[in-house]
Amino acid sequence: MNPTLVLTFLRQRATSPMRMILMLMLFGGPLMLAVLTRSLTPLAGVAAQLVLVLVAGAIGQDVSSGVLQLTFARPVSRPSYVISRWLAASLATTALVLVQVLLASVALIWRGAPVGAAEVARIVLENAAMAFAGAAVMIALSSFVNGLGDLGILFLGFFSAQILGAIAGQMHWDVVAMLARFVSDTLFPKIDLRWLFGGGAVPWAELAAWSSTLTLGLALAIWRMNHRELSYAAD
């Protein structure tokens, strides 16, 4: 990891007005909903959207703008660049969710609604897991396409998988349904951590899916970056 690259990435994201507006909406909207419904449930899964806004085009935009060539003119290794982008997005998203959940908890306690420490911890951890794996997926997609093409691939893939899954469910095509679920779970990785807080058996399949998505995303991104020939003419 390269701390300078982490900070530069966060500074770059913070200077984009559109990103900041979206982040503000995704931060404030679920927070208000949590206060109105007197429950932390609206904050479950909020990291999936926050990380999308933060990480979209993380590598692709650097390629389009020609920044990447300049970055690699310095003594920066490609894996370190990928890992720094991933860590920056994941940590920033986790920090935002943490603040969001803490603010909501304070507001709920103030309004007299019951808030359990275990529930707060679970929601923060599940969101953190979502942020780390989701960022890895987006970084991988961004290493393959320029600009914000990663977002296009993500939504196209997800909706195609959803439609295919629905058709497969109706037609009893088990293998196709499993494949569609595999794609959906990979593009929007999530994990249920209720078992950590005394709620049921360990979901090994879900754990394997989450950790596989994370490592596969990073491995693909690093492999792609190592094999990418950068030149001003080509990109």
Place this chain on the structure above:
Amino acid sequence: MPPTDAPTPSVTTAPRESSSRRDPRWLFVLAALLLIARIAAQVVESRRPVADVAAEAQDLVRWRTPAQGAAEAKALAKPVLYDFTAEWCPPCQRMKAELFSNPQSAQVLEQMVVPVRVMDRSREDGQNIAVVDSLQRFYRVDAFPTLVVAWPEREEYQSTSGYMGAEGTLQWIGQSAMKVRPGLSVPVRP
């Protein structure tokens, strides 16, 4: 003696081994192993019959009949959640196992809405009871599971078909419960 040609420089198309490119082989191996483990786990899970998974899960939501639900929703000024479901439908059983059998989710649901289950029996019994038919027609239900959040005695409602995961579904119910509240204009689904 004829002059010998100078050796021609070799041309390679392989990626340059510059100092910025380093392959973390351990990560590639780990990713491959986890991918294999994931596929194996998914195959094993898919071979478990849906009925087994659902039978293991105990539905913790206190479902009302349509008449009870409507009366209770009116009295408590809360929206009704209609769960249009069927015994034979795999996503419905997944929703039951992952969402309705979870104590916290069941509690949150009870706080937000009055839950009403509308069980389709047309495949098993050849036809549905009248109230199920009329609710399915009114809310234009053409797939299972379909969730509808509606305010008592108002025509506006929110509906969604398919199962989008426990968290996503709970979030959708929470948002829909806010949207159908009187005072907030929501277009009726065409």
